[in-house]
Amino acid sequence: MTAALLFWSCIALVAWAYAGYPLLAALLARRYGHAPFQDADDCEHVTVVVAAFDEEARIAARVRDILMQDYPADRLQVLVVSDGSRDGTARAAASVHDERVRVLDLPHNVGKAAALTLALGHVDTPLVAFTDVRQRFSPGALRALCAPFADPAVGAVSGELVIAAADHGTGEGVGLYWRMEKRLRSDEARLGWLHGVSGSIHALRRTLFVSIPAGTVLDDMWMPLHVLRSGHRVWMVRDALAFDRASHSVDEEFQRKLRTLAGNWQLVARLPWLVNPFGNPVFFAWFSHKFLRLLVPWALLVALAACAFADGPVYRMLFGLQLLAYAGALGGLVLPRLAARLPLLPAASSFVMLNFAALLSLPASLAMDPSRLWKKH
Incomplete structure (x- = not known):
């Protein structure tokens, strides 16, 4: 292969991952996509599970936010899992005096994946929803999230994460990337290809939950992938909103992305059927959307x-x-406030930062437990 052919082959791979596949998904979704039946008035019993570690200062407010949802009070429960917290997380959660709130206080820190698996053993409602301590829900988020389960073909539903603007220049670029990502997920959902959910707001049928091995980084991909493999559909509701803040720094955003990308390599190792076109029901979408983006920096x-x-x-x-x-782009990372004044430079800086994280994700996943890449903030 000549150098010129090699160059254009690599450019084609990058173009397909970031432009060709999203464009194809958008065109197919417009022509062939369809939404499941939804009934916002048919509110099934649901338990919202919140895994928390050393969240004494925030957990009570988070629980109250969930209890204030526009959802029938007699059909809503909250289960807080204190994952071996060293502070008063369990005590603070229990201070919300409401019979719908339960607290599971684990004696030792086992990690989020194992904590969620233990929590599901204490859930007896048909639906279970998941969220983190950091976010807040829009008033009708839970009702919108559960409405698609009126369709028996739907096994899991993702809401939409809204990220507030950051105070550093690259926040604009990351925001652009996230808006494109949400549009792609929406198109994939209409085609039955959606294979990831937002960890900050998603739900599934309890009977479809598959135990998550300890140390698994991407529980928000583990669950929907198994739902798809069971023959059910994963849907996305863009009206079910969770609000979060952007990372305070480029380094914090980099660490988040490194953790996620290393988690994708971990999933390939733990779920080898992902790379089998005949074993993965959404192989084309997963390969184009997730796996190729791991290869882009090398290309x-x-x-x-x-x-x-x-x-x-x-x-x-x-x-x-x-x-x-x-x-x-590197200059934009070093001087983000200056870069914010120049058109497209924040987006270029974010692209380089995200792909540098992708470049390091493989050696990081091989050298250490990817679950340790998460930094508490």
């Missing part, structure tokens, strides 16, 4: 090297433009 590096060795003035110009673009 970018090969494209840069191939361009340097390709003959002709066009490739010398493209090589120079790549170097200039990377230099500008």
Whole structure:
């Protein structure tokens, strides 16, 4: 393979992952996509599970926020799992005097995945919803989240995470990436291809829950993937909103992304059927959306090297433009407030940051337990 052919092959891979596949999904969703039957008045009994670790300061407010949902009070329960907290998390959760609130106080820290699995042993409602301590729900979020379960084909439902603007320049770029990601997930849902949910707001039928191995990073992919494999559908409700703040710094955002991407490699190791086109019911979508994005940074590096060795003035110009673009993006990471004043630079900086995390995700997942990549904040 010549250097020029190698260059264009790598560019094609990047273009498909970030533009071609999302465009195809959008076109197919418009032509063939369909929504399940939904009934917002048919509110099934639901338990909202909140896993918490050292959240004494925030857990009571989070529980009250859930209890204030526009949902029939006699059909709503809250189960707080204090995962071996070293502070008064369990005590603070129990201070919300409401018979619908239960607290499971684990004696030792077992990690979120194992804590959720233990919690499900204490859930007896047909539906179970999941959220984190950080977020807050819109008033009708839970009702909207549970409405699609009126369709028996639906096994899991994702809400939508709304991230408040950050005070650093790259927040604009990350926000653009997140808006594109949510649109792609919505299109995948209409096609029956959705294979990930928002960990901050999602629900599933309790009978479809599959125990999550301890140390699993992406519980919000483990659950919907098993729902799909059971023959049920994963849907996304864009009216079921959870609100969160953006990362305070580029480093914090980088660590979040590194954890997520390392978790994707971990899933491949723990669920080998993902790479089997005949065993994975959404192989095409998973491969195009998740797996190729793990390969993009490697393709970018090969494209840069191939361009340097390709003959002709066009490739010398493209090589120079790549170097200039990377230099500008890195400058935007170093000086985010200045970059915010320049069109497209925040998006370029975020693209480089996200792909640097993807580049490190494979060695990180091999060198350590990816669950330790999460930094509490």
